[in-house]
Amino acid sequence: MMPRLALAALIGVLAGCASTGERDPRDPFEPLNRGIYRFNDTVDQAIARPVARGYVRAVPVEIRDRVRNFFGNIGDVFIGVNNFLQGKFEDGVSDWARVAFNSTVGLLGIHDIATDMGYEKHNEDFGQTFGRWGARPGPYLVLPILGSSTVRDGIGTGIDLYTDPLTEVRPYHLEYGLVGLRLTQTRADLLDASRILEEAALDKYIFQRDAYLQRRRSLVYDGRPPREKDPEDVDEKKPR
């Protein structure tokens, strides 16, 4: 219990400082973030996106669904852990029931039979758990390769990766193969979203940042965030 609270407090402190009041108060490191964003975008256009497109063209949708299910099943283990940590015991039990059914009857997770049985898939991670415990997101960060994050969610992602069951897989070439396949599947699932971003945004960096912050806030509250103070109020205090 104690380390958890201490961690939440630490994140709170980290989130508290570093607000300068210049530009967007949520994004004090904007110039640095933009630099990393450009780097990520270059890598994405040169490698990740072409690979994901090739994967979609080469692999039929039925197989891709099974690949997504397989990794989704592994992810459900810690989604359950996070639901327990957030005190949502019913959801946690449901997540672990999903793992139990999908790993066995669903043939190592390639069939998501649990959804058909009424156990809906959830979206949880350590960043959301810290948010539930009251940690504020803190400044917006763009992490190399990983992309949009915040101080809170970045620490969360660190723990997500540390606890990732795939990192236990041996031999190494199998681990790397699986991680690579999961990355490809994830990027492929985002192809439509990234195209919409390209079409919709006047400034991709801003559009993605605001969408990320809204999305994370919604996820922390499981889609029912409390009504926010009018963002215009924040604008008022900003120097012109």
Add this chain to the structure above:
Amino acid sequence: MSMRRSLVKALAAVVALGFAQLAPAQDAAPDQLVKTVTLEVVELIAKDKEIKAGNRTKLVQLIDAKVLPHFNFSAMTALAMGQSWNKANPEQKKRLTEEFRTLLVRTYASALAAYSEQKFDFRPLRAKPTDTEVTVQVRVLQPGAQPVPIDYSMEKTAAGWKVYDVSVGGVSLVANYRTEFNNAVRESGIDGLLKNLSAKNRSLDAGGVADKK
């Protein structure tokens, strides 16, 4: 005599029926409206070979005809502009609304096309009959992933229920444009924003992004 009376009755019945059919279109319950329009459009997309083959112009036309009448674009633009809206003159407001509309249609068309093969779960409306503002919730069910919630914020107007914001996965479209719009206005005024918007729309016309899939 009785013949004529029954004829009048029959006529009255026909007229009444005609109105009865017109009436629901006007004040259809908002959740019903969303469901009917979504299913109709998704079906039209599924049946249309050209759209399936990537004909964006046709898709945009479809959205324009079927979906847009149910959106209140001046309200959306005003909300996205925030305080800057009051700095715009009527002519600028009109042009802003037109440009924003064009941009949103494309975005919406892309989003709908991306989801058109998924299953929809139309949530029951939680609102009182007297409410004039409601949120209609739809969820897109995808294999192996958490459902994506789509929330339509709707307002009752004289011309029926109109959408004034759409949020996808907790991301409100109107709120997401607010920072971009405010930045543009701060840097180069309302006319600067207008220039940005129309340049964006023209680049999409040229098909720069659309064809890259």
